[in-house]
Amino acid sequence: MTKRKPKSPASTDKLHRAYHAESSQETADVYDDWADEYEQHMKNVGYTHPAMVAAMVARHVAPTEERVLDAGAGTGVLGEILTALGYPNIVGLDASAGMLKIANLKNNYLELTHQFLGQPLTFEDDSFALVVSSGVFTQGHAPLEGLDELIRVTRSGGHLVFSVARTYLDGPFEHKRQQLEQANLCRFVDVSERYNSAPLEDNLISQVFAFQVL
Ligand SMILES: C[S@@+](CC[C@H](N)C(=O)[O-])C[C@H]1O[C@@H](n2cnc3c(N)ncnc32)[C@H](O)[C@@H]1O
Numbered sequence: 533m534t535k536r537k538p539k540s541p542a543s544t545d546k547l548h549r550a551y552h553a554e555s556s557q558e559t560a561d562v563y564d565d566w567a568d569e570y571e572q573h574m575k576n577v578g579y580t581h582p583a584m585v586a587a588m589v590a591r592h593v594a595p596t597e598e599r600v601l602d603a604g605a606g607t608g609v610l611g612e613i614l615t616a617l618g619y620p621n622i623v624g625l626d627a628s629a630g631m632l633k634i635a636n637l638k639n640n641y642l643e644l645t646h647q648f649l650g651q652p653l654t655f656e657d658d659s660f661a662l663v664v665s666s667g668v669f670t671q672g673h674a675p676l677e678g679l680d681e682l683i684r685v686t687r688s689g690g691h692l693v694f695s696v697a698r699t700y701l702d703g704p705f706e707h708k709r710q711q712l713e714q715a716n717l718c719r720f721v722d723v724s725e726r727y728n729s730a731p732l733e734d735n736l737i738s739q740v741f742a743f744q745v746l
Contacts, residue, residue: 543573544734551672551698556627556648559672563606564630570607571634578732581667581695581740582610584724588693588740589664590617592721597621598661599642603649603682603694604668608635615640619662625653627674649678658687665694667729669705670738676700676708683717686745692718697729697738709741718743 546566553559563570595618602611605624614622622640625647626632632644647653649668663682668674679692686692696705712718721742729736 542733543576544730544736546570546573547730551670553672556650556674560627560629560648563626563628567607567628567630567634570631571609574609574730576732577730577734579609579667579730580727581729581738582613584727584729584738584740585610585664585666585693585695586613586617588722588724588742589614589619589662589691592693592742593619593662593691595619596661599623599659601625601655601660601663601682601685602641603663603665603678604674605635605641605644606631606667608638608640610664610666611635611640612638614664623655623660625649649674649681651681653681653685655685657684658690659685661687661690663690663692663694667695667697669694669700670697671699676704679708679712683712683745688745690745691721692743692745693740695729695738695740697736701737701739712743716746718745 550559550562600619600622602624605626611622624641624644627648629646663686721744724740726737729738
């Protein structure tokens, strides 16, 4: 008789735990606990956010040695891709020290800092030519108010490219976007088609947006 293998937990279980976190610290704790297995789990589900964000960057921002901020850098998957595409000067921030520890092993970042989107950031105004964010503006993760600080730290004419997912899409994001555009803080540049960010296991519908800071 063949023994039945115990079913391993779904690779996005921890992600779903984070979706239901009730504070930014609780989200960070989920990621601290997940950091060592994060990339393997995300490979298992065919994780697409970093590639979709990098593709949008490549469409609108020529390779540059100016500073780039990866907001919610996690273990640094997007930093690896952007370095290969010709954006070598990347600073990363993340709420999870555990995720940053893994990113630090890759040597793709000038600097990695432990900071929370939704709170004031330590960077000076106009510090970056490009700000990217992959898999971070979603339920239980960074609040949409975090975009205000990302705009402040992007120089005029610079770009902001980020994914938006789940309950943020449509209503809440459209509202935030109108607020930012009406205040003349940024202008819409492009949006991707809707895509599934975990197509091998789940149905997590997202879009990538590009804005130019005014
Ligand atoms: C799904 S992971 C994405 C990581 C990386 N960008 C990638 O695409 O692999 C979400 C990341 O957002 C971070 N995060 C969640 N809420 C945050 C917040 N308020 N401020 C900064 N980082 C946050 C988590 O710690 C985690 O590293």
